[in-house]
Amino acid sequence: MTWLDDHPDIRNLRCGAADLNGQARGKRVPRRFADKLEKDGTRFPLSVLNLDIWGEDIDDSPLVFETGDADGLLLPTERGYVPMPWLQAPTALLPLWAFLDDGTPFSGDPRHALARVLERYKARGLTPVAATEMEFYLVDDSGKEIRQPKSPRSGKRRAGAEILSLRALDAFDAFFNDLYDACDAMNIPAEAAISEGGEGQFEVNLEHVPDALKAADDAWLFKMLVRGLARNHGMAASFMAKPYEDYAGNGLHTHFSILDEDGNNAFANDTFEGTSLLQNAIAGCLAGIPELALIFAPHGNSYERLVPGAHAPTSICWAHDNRTATIRVPGGSFAARRIEHRLAGGDVNPYLFLAAVLGSALIGIEDGMTPPAPITGNAYDQNLPQVPKAWDEAIDAFAQSTFARRIFDPQLVDNLIRTKRQEMAHFAEMTPEEQIDHYLDLV
Incomplete structure (x- = not known):
């Protein structure tokens, strides 16, 4: 059957x-x-x-x-x-x-790129457990400029951000009911939905799964689903990194841990600091950021999101339970120790994104890397190494990277560089309005 x-x-x-x-x-x-x-x-x-x-x-x-x-x-x-x-x-x-x-x-298939990384984990008796946090905007794109859609309940546009607002969620209750029903039908493990810091911005968390290929599949399918359902409800949905200049951009964060051969969390012990494997993985994630920024910020608009004070990390650092850091170790029980990688925008390819994150952590483990001390306080106010600030800078760093070639096949690296250089040339010829219009539905 x-x-x-x-x-x-x-x-x-x-x-x-x-x-x-x-x-x-x-x-x-x-x-x-x-x-x-x-x-x-x-x-x-x-x-x-x-x-x-x-x-x-x-x-x-x-x-x-x-x-x-x-x-x-x-x-x-x-x-x-x-x-x-x-x-x-x-x-x-x-x-x-x-x-x-x-x-x-x-070797140019991004799903195979992730599978290749996971095979390397398997050879060491390790299994990554991954989850994603999917941020997106619901927008009215029927006019010359995009704006927040009218509430289906009141018919009004509610200006301003409504972080963790039940009212904002309730206003689009019919959309979210359809979304959760569809996720069940598609075997996408959707958890909590929240309203975020932009007008019409929401986040849906997908559950941790001990299969990073499924986690990437779920994220890829979820993006298709949200965009399609939004149109059915008379709106557009966008995972574009920065659709509004004055509001926070869309991120795609991942939380991950690693299971050992006995199914235990290899990041966890009975200490606040966690295991040496956790420290190695943090160090690898930090080391990969300068050369892999093109994966985490793949489009011209991506770099509009990566500005200080806009709820996206700009410094290459890590911290305990601190959302201004690029790499965050969330609080909670020691047994649940994990890493949150916060750099990527909602416009990423989920397969390349998880391959880059998990591949970086694995290099940290393979090389026995040690991270710098965790920061405390506001990372935006500190003198720290910075994430690449421009698309051309990220493309050049990726092209010259030996780190990238330890994760991705050289053919994929070459293909991606050619792609991004062609896109950058076309993007430069567009007006800001054309850039928004072109990227809104695509990414």
């Missing part, structure tokens, strides 16, 4: 994979071809996983004319079918990832 047998209402299928920007690329397939798709997969050019954010070929990509724009084999991931509740007709998505014809994983 297959999933489709249990869901006879499904009328058509989508199949697709995440490209380097986290965009879903794939096909619409009639249901009658499901058996062939499940057994044999499908084919499309490998260059499709290396398009720019607007869906254009990368001009100098070796995946295009140099190789004759050759096909790859796209096979179903272990996730299997997931419903797409935001579409009018009952539809299911079959997530795919890319392979060469000889069965070798395609």
Whole structure:
């Protein structure tokens, strides 16, 4: 009995994979071809996983004319079918990832990049446990400028931020009811929803899972779901890093710990400081930030978020239970010791993001790194090393990075650099209004 047998209402299928920007690329397939798709997969050019954010070929990509724009084999991931509740007709998505014809994983596929990191953990008898915090804005984009949508309950626009406001959540109760029902149907483990610091800004936390590939899948699918459902409710939803100049940007934070072979938290002991493995992982995460900033802030707009005093970290430092630090060790019981990585914007590719975070921590463990002392107080007011402040700076640092090449295959590194340099050239030609308009729905 297959999933489709249990869901006879499904009328058509989508199949697709995440490209380097986290965009879903794939096909619409009639249901009658499901058996062939499940057994044999499908084919499309490998260059499709290396398009720019607007869906254009990368001009100098070796995946295009140099190789004759050759096909790859796209096979179903272990996730299997997931419903797409935001579409009018009952539809299911079959997530795919890319392979060469000889069965070798395609090194330019971001999901394979994360799987590669997890294999290195497995070889050491370790298993990362990861969760994500997904921030987004609900917006009215029907006019010349975006603004907070009207409350479906009152018909009014409530100006101003409403942090942890039940009233703000209640105003969009119908949307959140549909969102949680859809998450259940899609096996996305959604936890608490809160209102955040911007007009119409919300955060939904996804549960910790001992499978970082599933955590990345969940984040990727969640972004598609939120954008689709918002349109059904007469709004847009955006994970853009900084849609409003005067309000906080959207982050995508991850909390992670590591289980040892016996299933114990390898970061935890009976001390406040935690284990040496925790200290190694913190040091690795800090060491990776300067050279991996392009993963955490992949677009031109991303750097508008990374400004002091705007609820996004700008200093390369760590601290206990301090949200001004890039790397935070939350409080609570010693048994629950974990790391929160707070740098990334909501516009990241979840697969590359978790590969970068977990890969950095692993390098810290492999190399026995020791972090500096944790900071106390406001990181914005201290003389600390800084996160790269500009897109070109981050691209150059990634291009020159040996750290990045310890995590990612050289082909993926090269593909991403070419992509971002092409996007940067196009982005520079746009007006600020065009930049907002282009990125609002895409990321």
